Amino acid sequence: MPDQAVGLRGLRKSFGSVEAVAGVDLDVADGEFFAMLGPSGSGKTTVLRMIAGFESPTAGTVELAGRDVTRLAPFERDVNTVFQDYALFPHMSVLENVEYGLRVKKVPRAPRRERALEALRTVRLEGFEKRRPAQLSGGQRQRVALARALVNRPRVLLLDEPLGALDLKLREEMQIELKAIQREVGITFLFVTHDQEEALTMSDRVAVFNQGRIEQIGTPAEIYERPASAFVAGFVGTSNLISGEAARAVLGREGTYSVRPEKLRVVADGGEGAGPDEHSAAGTVSEVVYAGPATRFVVDLDAGGRLIALQQNLQVSSMDVMGLRGSRVSLVWHRRHEFAIADVNEAVPREAAHP
Structure with a gap:
């Protein structure tokens, strides 16, 4: 060097x-x-x-x-x-x-x-x-x-x-x-x-x-x-790991995948579904954490597991978002934002891992 x-x-x-x-x-x-x-x-x-x-x-x-x-x-x-x-x-x-x-x-x-x-x-x-x-x-x-x-x-x-x-x-x-x-x-x-x-x-x-x-x-x-490993995904910021039955049911494949909370879109039950290049997972909001400029939604998935979504409070108040606790929602994200956590300690985009 x-x-x-x-x-x-x-x-x-x-x-x-x-x-x-x-x-x-x-x-x-x-x-x-x-x-x-x-x-x-x-x-x-x-x-x-x-x-x-x-x-x-x-x-x-x-x-x-x-x-x-x-x-x-x-x-x-x-x-x-x-x-x-x-x-x-x-x-x-x-x-x-x-x-x-x-x-x-x-x-x-x-x-x-x-x-x-x-x-x-x-x-x-x-x-x-x-x-x-x-x-x-x-x-x-x-x-x-x-x-x-x-x-x-x-x-x-x-x-x-x-x-x-x-x-x-x-x-x-x-x-x-x-x-x-x-x-x-x-x-x-x-x-x-x-x-x-x-x-x-x-x-x-x-x-x-x-x-x-x-x-x-x-x-x-x-x-x-x-992130190159599950440790990096979890330690650097907050990351959602999708694996096991949830990966099979939501993504249609085996393995462990990472997607960041801010990449997830919270859609109320009956709202606009996922597009052709998106994945979605249905679940129930178990907790709502209001943090001023943003809100964290903890969602228990029907397929098993739990995901956290981060949503900016652009036009909503604390009362608006708190009312979503216990409601049915879908979490939607673009496929390019999910990464496989590989066994060889490297992370690759979904498209590269599964052409």
Whole structure:
């Protein structure tokens, strides 16, 4: 990979009898915003720590810009890490916190100050130089931690769930800010998160981790629209899996198939049926969850199983949709929106799987 920033080959890590990372191969391009997504215990943070040099692999290699750094100390690697707790020095000002890494490297005062101020401008914190961390909001502290990492101009910036301590609204704002900053500085960002929305919102590509292995790598759209396994379909967003008797009755074939809730159209009993390129499944609405801009309908199918449909509330109120609980409906979707979850751990469109 000519423009490789990070390369992992056969990476493994065991803690006693527990294999936390069970053979990971990964290439991250220079200047890419790459997310490692997975539940707690899936191995993503351990992989990040091995890239940073905080953990030594049991087997395999870590390369940075084509150079094997597997046995190098953290300070010998061209990376910096931003942690969830930020780890700011409370007795130092914002400017002193940002300058700290340059002081350790014995960068002279004038260029050190200039680079620190430039880093603060990059994260939109001009005018905050003299404040202490205790005088800042959570989002501002997060930006200081980011500036402190950027000031060293690393080849790769490692971010270990840095938005986890923020409230929802601030977290959403910082997702947009982080992506904008990454585009501006052009540094490779390697971002660890268990939050699917964060990964889909910010990343150029995503690796989905499960039990120490990578289940799938792809763009956010590929991961979401074409999940490679039942785990990816269920973990990244909400997915409906149609299998067994329901697959035979509704689709006319064996296997397991995925269709996203927003692809389903809820049709009241007696309403317009499925078109020539659509499938439909009849059932009863067992639950209605009103969520402001959208409503989730939980439908128990006559053929067995349960599907969830997501419908935007364009012209309806909460009272309108709540009244549908217990009613008979059909769920309709286009065939191109269903994907076979293959036994070989890959997902293919229905048309490709069944020409």
